[in-house]
Amino acid sequence: MLQEFKLSDFHLLQEWVTSSELLFRFGGSTFQYPLTEEQIQTYLIVHPDRKFYIDYLEEGRPYAFGEIIPQDNDSVRLGRLLIGNPTERGKGLGVKFVNALLKEAKSHFKVNSVDLFVIKGNTAAISCYHKVGFSFTEDAPFILSHEGKDFFILKMNILLS
Secondary structure, X not given: OEEEOOHHHHHHHHHHOOOHHHHHHHHOOOOOOOOOHHHHHHHHXXXXXXXXXXXXXXXXXXXXXXXXXXXXXXXXXXXXXXXOOHHHOOOOHHHHHHHHHHHHHHHHOOOOEEEEEEEOOOHHHHHHHHHHOOEEOOOOOEEEEEOOEEEEEEEEEEEOO
């Protein structure tokens, strides 16, 4: 069950984001490790149009975090996608979560196109996005650096019916 993130959910991010590299892979260069509630509050104040979400399994256990980011071209971008607990990864929950975000984007934001960025070589995420129906765009990759290492960032897109 997809629900909007509340600051009272922050403890989940603290539990899930356990390293500087994971924070970078999940949040790009926007946040600094360790992630703090103040960073999240500031981000939400600066970007009031963006929405964070937490998804829950049927038994009520939270398992994923993500963001829907409105774009100028009547589309949205998914960002900060994370299956929280490492023991939950690789079980198909990413597909479930991304589909829930796509449904929310279509109903709440009234869009027909959704983009996302993924780190080149993140085969698990790329496989998940392909299963949902995303494909790579022709946009040139860009580079983000973290702790002296360069990461190539690829863009993917899906058209919603």
